Every structure is written in C-alpha cells, then in structure tokens.
Amino acid sequence: MNSERYQGTSILHDGRRVMLKWHRLRRRQTDPLFDAGNLRIGLQLGASMEVDLRVTADGDFAVLHDDILDEETEGIGAVAAHQRPALAGLR
Numbered sequence: 001m002n003s004e005r006y007q008g009t010s011i012l013h014d015g016r017r018v019m020l021k022w023h024r025l026r027r028r029q030t031d032p033l034f035d036a037g038n039l040r041i042g043l044q045l046g047a048s049m050e051v052d053l054r055v056t057a058d059g060d061f062a063v064l065h066d067d068i069l070d071e072e073t074e075g076i077g078a079v080a081a082h083q084r085p086a087l088a089g090l091r
Contacts, residue, residue, distance in 0.1 A: 025042065054079040054080065074091050
C-alpha cells in the first residue's frame with residue numbers, strides 16, 4: 001500500500017496505520033464544531049471527516065449533527081421546519 005496516500009490523523013500500532021475520523025470536523029477537542037477552516041485543512045490532508053447534513057424546509061442543507069436546533073444552536077425546533085437563510089445566522 002502506498003503510505004503517501006495516507007495523510008491526516010492516524011495512530012501507528014503493531015506496524016499498521018489506523019486512520020482517525022475528525023468527528024464533527026474537529027481535528028482537536030478544542031476546535032469549534034463544523035468549522036469551515038477545519039474542513040479545508042482536512043480536505044488538503046486527506047483526512048476522514050464527518051459532515052452531517054440536515055435537509056431544511058426549503059430543500060437546502062444545513063451542516064448540523066442533530067435534527068433539533070435546541071441541541072447545538074441557539075435556535076428552537078426541528079431543522080426541517082426552518083428555511084436555510086433563517087438558519088445561517090444561528091450560532
């Protein structure tokens with residue numbers, strides 16, 4: 001196997017490379033969730049990354065882990081009940 005192909009975050013164990021997924025696009029525990037900068041870096045490094053997409057009321061997508069806004073944003077209700085522009089300003 002070509003080791004040049006395997007970049008990103010990994011652990012070497014017993015002669016094998018175990019690739020790690022960037023959960024919620026975080027490279028480090030202190031990184032913000034689903035940060036666009038981390039996505040860019042991960043793509044450059046060839047990292048395995050998790051990007052959760054939720055369908056919005058207008059058929060667009062939001063990058064959120066949960067179906068409910070209350071779980072990870074300042075918004076309220078189901079992601080699917082809101083249109084994309086309304087979600088764009090949430091933290």
